[in-house]
Amino acid sequence: MNTAAPTTVNLQPESFAGTLRRQTAENWDAAVNHRFVEELFAGTVDDDVLARYLIQDYQFFDAFLAMLGAAVATSDSAQARLRFSQQLGMLAADEDGYFTQTFRTLEVPAAQTVSPELTRPTFEFVEHMRQVTNSRNYADILVVLVIAEWLYLDWGERDLPLPAEPKHRGWIELHRGAAFREWTQFLIDELDRVAPALESQDGRALAARWHDVVRIERDFFDAAYQ
Numbered sequence: 001m002n003t004a005a006p007t008t009v010n011l012q013p014e015s016f017a018g019t020l021r022r023q024t025a026e027n028w029d030a031a032v033n034h035r036f037v038e039e040l041f042a043g044t045v046d047d048d049v050l051a052r053y054l055i056q057d058y059q060f061f062d063a064f065l066a067m068l069g070a071a072v073a074t075s076d077s078a079q080a081r082l083r084f085s086q087q088l089g090m091l092a093a094d095e096d097g098y099f100t101q102t103f104r105t106l107e108v109p110a111a112q113t114v115s116p117e118l119t120r121p122t123f124e125f126v127e128h129m130r131q132v133t134n135s136r137n138y139a140d141i142l143v144v145l146v147i148a149e150w151l152y153l154d155w156g157e158r159d160l161p162l163p164a165e166p167k168h169r170g171w172i173e174l175h176r177g178a179a180f181r182e183w184t185q186f187l188i189d190e191l192d193r194v195a196p197a198l199e200s201q202d203g204r205a206l207a208a209r210w211h212d213v214v215r216i217e218r219d220f221f222d223a224a225y226q
């Protein structure tokens with residue numbers, strides 16, 4: 001695929017992130033236009049589907065926080081370290097608050113929020129995050145961060161009316177708007193600043209991870225219906 005969907009970030013088309021975004025357009029766009037996203041905006045997603053998705057995503061969330069901690073620890077930039085730290089504070093307050101409130105609304109048993117059985121996409125995603133966290137390689141960490149946030153920004157910013165109920169609307173509002181756009185732009189700019197040449201050995205390893213993680217994002221939505 002050689003077409004780039006319209007996106008809400010500023011991008012150098014030939015940059016590391018721009019090139020990989022274009023190479024993975026098929027799975028990326030399938031995720032952004034997924035049935036789950038359509039039903040979330042419409043406010044029609046089945047409560048069981050939403051609960052299954054959020055139970056898995058709470059496990060994603062914990063590994064994601066650990067990965068952000070690794071970004072704090074490994075960044076070569078003091079300014080970037082502060083930006084990651086600020087985001088950790090927001091996630092611990094607003095995003096954890098959304099999960100907690102919505103688990104209560106959906107009457108999800110506590111055991112399911114603590115140690116559910118992982119679906120295959122969750123297992124794979126957590127494994128990628130564990131690998132980059134342990135690698136202490138800032139560029140490798142940024143690859144996973146950029147995909148997770150940029151792909152979610154792309155569906156969150158879809159031009160659709162917002163649903164009324166907090167369990168639907170809250171998840172959308174966490175992934176759209178000026179603050180989330182600015183955060184995503186920061187991640188893309190950091191990756192393009194520190195990424196190795198795409199054709200180098202390190203660059204090829206990062207590209208392989210990029211392709212796999214975008215595929216997992218799509219599978220993650222599918223799993224909520226299985």
Ligand SMILES: Cc1ncc(CO)c(N)n1
Pocket residue numbers: 057060064125148149152217220
């Ligand atoms: C699976 C998945 N990808 C990305 C995000 C956004 O960080 C999320 N919450 N869950």
